[in-house]
Amino acid sequence: MKLMNPIRKFGEKIRLIRIDPQPGSNTSPSEPTKSITLEELTHTLDEARKKENSPIVSATAKEFAQIFEMMKLATYKHGWNVEKLGVLQQTQKDLEDMKNAIGEILRANDVPAEDIIRDARDRMQALDAFELEIKKKLEALRAVRQKEVEGYELEIQYCKEHVRHLKLMQSEDEAALEEWKKKKTEKVKEIQRLVSLIP
Numbered sequence: 001m002k003l004m005n006p007i008r009k010f011g012e013k014i015r016l017i018r019i020d021p022q023p024g025s026n027t028s029p030s031e032p033t034k035s036i037t038l039e040e041l042t043h044t045l046d047e048a049r050k051k052e053n054s055p056i057v058s059a060t061a062k063e064f065a066q067i068f069e070m071m072k073l074a075t076y077k078h079g080w081n082v083e084k085l086g087v088l089q090q091t092q093k094d095l096e097d098m099k100n101a102i103g104e105i106l107r108a109n110d111v112p113a114e115d116i117i118r119d120a121r122d123r124m125q126a127l128d129a130f131e132l133e134i135k136k137k138l139e140a141l142r143a144v145r146q147k148e149v150e151g152y153e154l155e156i157q158y159c160k161e162h163v164r165h166l167k168l169m170q171s172e173d174e175a176a177l178e179e180w181k182k183k184k185t186e187k188v189k190e191i192q193r194l195v196s197l198i199p
Contacts, residue, residue, distance in 0.1 A: 082120040
């Protein structure tokens, strides 16, 4: 079965394509595919991560579910999607048995295979679009973080030089004190000699 081309347009906003049902299909999306700004999606996830101090992305089922929910994928009146097949595959070990079981269940529920394939395509496109946005954000963060790193490295270098200077000053002052003590001893002896000359 021929699938449509991948995401047609990337820009400030991305719209996941809605495909009209095939002729003769008795199902159709219950609501049109909506668009969401990827910046809004990543910003929402970023805010949640800031509270947890976690990485920019995490490969968890919860995060994938958030992406699909916020991208407003098309839903179907029969309520089936590719995610539901994941539950079915757990009941069968043999590949052919699994295919037969899934085919029977879809037919029994009057679910066209085309709808499941469209849903799978939309989910993959949503993940691809999200990945591209994360890459863009990461590149921007790389520049910001590199600048911050360079600033800290300069501060570290300054601190090292300052520590070296302070140690040098301490060493020089201690040496000066020792020299002064020698001169003091000579001065005391001279004073004592002068005092001894008093009749």
